[in-house]
Amino acid sequence: MISSSSDVAVSLDGLGKKFRLTHDRNWTLKATMLAGHRTRYEEFWALRDLSLEVEHGQTFGIIGGNGSGKSTLLKVLAGILRPDEGAATVDGRLSALLELGAGFHPELTGRENVYLNGAILGFTAREIRRRFDDIVGFAELDRFIDEPVRNYSSGMYVRLGFSVAIHVEPEVLLVDEVLAVGDLTFQKRCLDRFAQLKAEGRTIIVVSHDLDMVGWLCDRTAWIQQGALQAVGPSSKVIDRFAIGADPTATTVDAGDEGRPAFERLSPDDLVKSVALIDPNGHPTDAVGSGRKISIRVRYDGQAAGEPVTVALGLYRADGTHVASINSGATTRGIARSDRAPDGEAAGELVEVDYVVSALPVQPGTYELSVALHDASMRRVLERHTHILRFEVSPTGIDPQNGLVALGGTWEAR
Amino acid sequence: MLNRLAGSLQIDLLVNLTLRDLRSKYKRSALGWTWSVLNPLVAVVVYSAVFSVFLRIQPTTGDPSGLRSYAVFLLVTLLPWQFHVTSLTEATRSITANGPLITKIWFPRWVLPTSAVLARFLTLLVEMAVLLLLIAVLEGHFAFTWIPVVLMLMALQLLFTVGLALMVSAANVYFRDVQHFLGVALAPWMFLTPILYPLNMVPADREFLGIGYRTLYQLNPMVSWAEAYRNALYDLRFPSAERWLAIVVATVVVLTVGFRIFRRLEPRMAEEV
Numbered sequence: 001m002i003s004s005s006s007d008v009a010v011s012l013d014g015l016g017k018k019f020r021l022t023h024d025r026n027w028t029l030k031a032t033m034l035a036g037h038r039t040r041y042e043e044f045w046a047l048r049d050l051s052l053e054v055e056h057g058q059t060f061g062i063i064g065g066n067g068s069g070k071s072t073l074l075k076v077l078a079g080i081l082r083p084d085e086g087a088a089t090v091d092g093r094l095s096a097l098l099e100l101g102a103g104f105h106p107e108l109t110g111r112e113n114v115y116l117n118g119a120i121l122g123f124t125a126r127e128i129r130r131r132f133d134d135i136v137g138f139a140e141l142d143r144f145i146d147e148p149v150r151n152y153s154s155g156m157y158v159r160l161g162f163s164v165a166i167h168v169e170p171e172v173l174l175v176d177e178v179l180a181v182g183d184l185t186f187q188k189r190c191l192d193r194f195a196q197l198k199a200e201g202r203t204i205i206v207v208s209h210d211l212d213m214v215g216w217l218c219d220r221t222a223w224i225q226q227g228a229l230q231a232v233g234p235s236s237k238v239i240d241r242f243a244i245g246a247d248p249t250a251t252t253v254d255a256g257d258e259g260r261p262a263f264e265r266l267s268p269d270d271l272v273k274s275v276a277l278i279d280p281n282g283h284p285t286d287a288v289g290s291g292r293k294i295s296i297r298v299r300y301d302g303q304a305a306g307e308p309v310t311v312a313l314g315l316y317r318a319d320g321t322h323v324a325s326i327n328s329g330a331t332t333r334g335i336a337r338s339d340r341a342p343d344g345e346a347a348g349e350l351v352e353v354d355y356v357v358s359a360l361p362v363q364p365g366t367y368e369l370s371v372a373l374h375d376a377s378m379r380r381v382l383e384r385h386t387h388i389l390r391f392e393v394s395p396t397g398i399d400p401q402n403g404l405v406a407l408g409g410t411w412e413a414r
Numbered sequence: 415m416l417n418r419l420a421g422s423l424q425i426d427l428l429v430n431l432t433l434r435d436l437r438s439k440y441k442r443s444a445l446g447w448t449w450s451v452l453n454p455l456v457a458v459v460v461y462s463a464v465f466s467v468f469l470r471i472q473p474t475t476g477d478p479s480g481l482r483s484y485a486v487f488l489l490v491t492l493l494p495w496q497f498h499v500t501s502l503t504e505a506t507r508s509i510t511a512n513g514p515l516i517t518k519i520w521f522p523r524w525v526l527p528t529s530a531v532l533a534r535f536l537t538l539l540v541e542m543a544v545l546l547l548l549i550a551v552l553e554g555h556f557a558f559t560w561i562p563v564v565l566m567l568m569a570l571q572l573l574f575t576v577g578l579a580l581m582v583s584a585a586n587v588y589f590r591d592v593q594h595f596l597g598v599a600l601a602p603w604m605f606l607t608p609i610l611y612p613l614n615m616v617p618a619d620r621e622f623l624g625i626g627y628r629t630l631y632q633l634n635p636m637v638s639w640a641e642a643y644r645n646a647l648y649d650l651r652f653p654s655a656e657r658w659l660a661i662v663v664a665t666v667v668v669l670t671v672g673f674r675i676f677r678r679l680e681p682r683m684a685e686e687v
Contacts, residue, residue, distance in 0.1 A: 019685065075684070079520035082681040102518035105434050107441040112434070119430035120521050148441075 009091050009172050009203040010054040010077060016085030017047040017072055017227075046072040047227040050086070054220075056171075057201040059194075061218035061235055063211065063242050069227040070207045074098060074174050077205070092171030092203070095121055099176075101161030106150035110141055110160055113149055117164045131167045138189070139163035159186060166193055172203045191217070211239050211319045216402065240366040243319035271309075271383045273299040273350060275371050277391055289396040290364050290406045296355040298371055303349030308376040311353055318366035318390070323404065326355065327378070361406050364395040424525050431529035435504075436536065450537050451544065454496060458489055465610045474612045479555065479650040486549050490647040491609040491640040493545060494571060497538040498636065499600050505530040505579030506586050506593045513687040523680055524673070527583035531575050538568065546647075560646040563653070567642050567661070574635070574665045577672030584679040587686050607636045608644075635664035 020041040047069045054060045062070050075081040076088050078096035103120040104113045114135055118128040128135075136145050139159040149157060166173075175194075194217060197204060208214050214221055214235060221235040223242045231238045266272060278295040279285045288294045298311055312327035369391070372384040399411065440446040465471045466484040473487035505527040509516065512526055542564065549555045586592040608616070618628045631637060638660040642653035 075517075080517060080684045096519065099514070099518040103515050105438055107438040108434060112437060116430045116434050119427040120515070120519055122427075122521070124426045125429070 007055050008053050009056040009058070010060075010205065011089050011091075012050050012052050012073075012086070013088075014086030015047055015050040015073075015076065015083050015088050016045060017069075017076055017081060018043050018045045018084050020044070045227055047076070047083075047224075048085075050224075050227070050229055052222055052229060052232055054203060054205060056091075056203055057198075058220060059198050059204045059206070059218045061214035061221035061238075062205065062207045062224060063209070063214055063221060063239065064224040064230075067226075068224045070224055071098075071176055072227075073224065074176050074205070074207055078174055090172055093122070093169075094172045094174065095165055095168040095170030096174040097162065097165045097176065098174070099161075100158045100165065101149075104149050104157065104161065107148055109148055110136075110145040110152070114145075114160070114164055117161070118168070121165060121168050123168060135160075135163045135167050138166070138193075155183065155186070162190060166190075166197075170202065172205070173197060174205050174207075176207045177209065211243065212321070215239050236365055240318045243317075243366075266385070266388075270385075271300045271305050271373055272371055272385060272388075273301060275299075275369065275385070275388050277389070278354065286390075287392040287394055288360055290362060290393050291359050291396055291408050294357050294360050296357070296369065297352060298355070299350055299352045300373060301349055302351035305373065305382060309382060310374040310376055310378055311355075312372040312374060313355060314370040314372070314386075315362075316368045316370065316387075317404075318368060321404070323362060323367070327374070328353065328355075359408060360393065361408060362393055363401060363403055363406050364393050366390060366392055424522055427521060427525050428529050428532060431525055432532040432536070435530060435533035439533070450541070454489070454493055454541060457492060457496070458485055461488055461492070461610060471611050471615070474614065476649045477651065479648065481553065481555050481648060483549075483553055483555075486553055486555060487612075487644070487648055488610065489545055489549075490643050491607075493538060493541050494568070494639060494643055495604060495607065495609050495636070497534055497571070498575060499604070501531040501534040501575050502578060502582060502596060502600070503593075504534065505575075506582045506596055508579075509583045509587050509683060510590070510593075510687060516687050517684050523683055524580060524676055527579040528576050530583075531572065531579050535568075535572050535575075542568070549647075557647045557650060560650060563646045564643065567639065567646065567653075570661050570665045571639055573669050574639075574661075577665070577668035577670070580672035580676040581668075584676045584683070587679065587683050603634070603636065606631065606634055608640050613637070613641060632660075635660065635668075638664070 021044050050073070062073065064070050072081065074096065075098065076083050077090060078094065078098065080096075080098075101113075101117070103117045105116065108116065111132075114132065115125060115128055119125070136142055139156070139162070141156060141160055144152065144156065149160070152160070191213070194204060194206075198217075204217075206214060206218060218235045220233060221238040222232040223230040223238050231241050266274070274297075276284045276297045277286060277288060278297045279288070280293045280295075285294075296313060298313075300309070300311075302309070310328050312325065314325045315323040317323055367390070368387045369389040370384070370386040371388050373382040374380060375382060401407075440449060443449065445452070462485055465488075466473075471484070473482060473484045475482050508526040508530040509523065516523065546557055546561070549557065582592050582596060604610075613628075616628045616631050618626060620627045622630060638657050642657045642661065645651050645653040645657070
């Protein structure tokens with residue numbers, strides 16, 4: 001469908017873009033004359049030394065914190081900003097969804113604006129006429145298309161803008177966080193449309209803060225921070241790294257006792273003495289296969305707690321998504337008490353409990369565990385350790401899978 | 415081949431942006447397009463009263479038409495002049511006013527000032543047609559055979575104005591003074607162009623730094639257009655070769671320089687706008 005001589009759709013070669021932070025911009029001719037062309041300004045590199053390639057047909061995510069240069073990069077790709085260093089080349093017809101309905105004129109009708117916006121995006125009138133019904137249908141604005149757009153709700157406005165841009169049939173589509181708008185139904189239809197464009201072999205570059213969406217939609221992802229490339233690779237890996245890197249607690253990452261990275265070190269005064277993953281053979285581990293058996297072992301000082309406790313575990317994905325919480329409810333309530341031997345001598349102040357998962361039902365990725373001890377009635381928190389343990393869930397099986405949970409199903413030919 | 419030419423000239427985009435300007439101009443006004451006729455009408459009444467009745471400026475007698483009418487004498491130059499003023503005023507702001515568009519979508523920026531001029535040009539076409547009919551009916555003055563000459567002059571004026579529009583619109587992105595300066599400059603420019611009075615009222619026997627007043631005066635390219643329009647529509651004769659030469663040279667120079675300046679200033683427009 002998309003034919004091209006080269007495989008590379010978008011290529012950045014040592015790209016740099018600087019802005020001038022002017023302290024007192026000479027907005028008038030007189031001021032410039034008097035200052036003798038010496039406007040005082042600071043240079044600020046929004047992007048520096050950025051090199052990467054996106055292949056045709058790939059869906060590529062760009063993630064990074066606010067002010068990291070993501071949007072500047074899209075504007076350079078879209079040709080709105082000119083690079084100061086290096087080069088950005090795009091192979092094929094390009095459409096940029098930087099702001100929906102940016103070219104709309106409020107006094108004109110929806111119909112007139114469709115033609116206007118289409119022309120701005122590089123369409124001929126005939127091309128728009130051919131797609132007009134599709135555009136209006138997708139935006140669900142059939143009844144309002146001859147109304148001036150100033151009477152549109154913001155949702156209608158955005159839907160029409162999206163619909164025009166998406167029907168341009170670009171070979172390379174740039175999308176900047178535009179899915180944050182519109183209601184859920186519309187968002188879903190947008191995603192469906194992206195999936196369709198993807199299936200048609202078009203190249204899509206998405207800038208988003210929505211890591212789930214990037215992970216779901218994009219084959220590869222680049223993480224940009226302060227205008228520099230931090231990581232590029234398969235989406236799930238880069239997103240995991242970004243989620244960890246962006247986590248302020250991660251700055252204190254150090255090796256745990258068993259060489260395992262632990263965010264939070266336990267102090268000797270803590271009730272919780274250790275938290276570990278135990279493989280089916282009874283050995284501590286820091287990785288587990290998706291769908292495999294694993295135990296989470298918590299040891300705590302039952303004596304010091306002085307009362308029966310409830311153990312609670314929280315499982316989070318590295319990007320912070322809450323996967324599951326479990327608490328021992330009734331199970332451990334009696335443990336501390338029973339460990340107190342009838343003779344009064346506390347032979348085992350240390351209580352050890354295992355939470356045994358027979359088949360870990362999560363997708364591959366990096367996960368974090370938090371542990372809390374509550375009183376038996378769960379009204380008080382005795383101690384809480386967030387991010388006490390980080391571990392990898394590795395892929396198992398041969399068929400690719402994605403998402404949050406591992407369904408654990410099997411394919412059977414019939 | 416033809417398609418590619420249409421593509422590089424951005425015909426579709428120009429048409430759409432021009433239509434946008436025309437359609438949105440009189441939206442939500444009761445009189446609508448009547449305003450664009452009222453405007454020159456009021457001007458011609460006021461100018462005729464002041465310059466013809468109070469100041470007693472005599473229009474030249476049309477040669478060979480023999481016509482002596484201040485209103486016609488005035489209108490045939492006033493309409494092109496008003497096109498000149500309004501196009502430049504609107505084109506100057508065309509890029510700064512479309513800031514949101516410039517920073518969000520890439521498209522050739524020159525179409526913005528050009529479409530602003532084109533929108534006004536379509537208005538001028540209508541006004542000129544109305545003018546020709548009016549002077550035929552009211553004055554019994556038939557200038558229809560000179561339409562091809564007038565169209566030629568108008569086409570050249572369009573290109574000339576586009577050249578100027580490119581300069582001022584690009585410069586205005588960097589210095590907002592341009593739009594104010596233009597407001598100040600256009601009034602004296604009008605009085606230094608033979609619109610309200612005939613060219614022969616400019617003294618030919620006085621000199622400034624050794625150059626005759628009238629020679630200096632004619633450095634203003636708009637003088638050539640005013641005289642040429644008047645030749646075709648008032649005198650009913652073909653403008654002289656010198657006029658044509660001045661007009662063509664002014665058009666080529668201004669359009670070339672305009673495009674050069676625009677190209678230079680274009681890359682950083684999205685940052686400065």
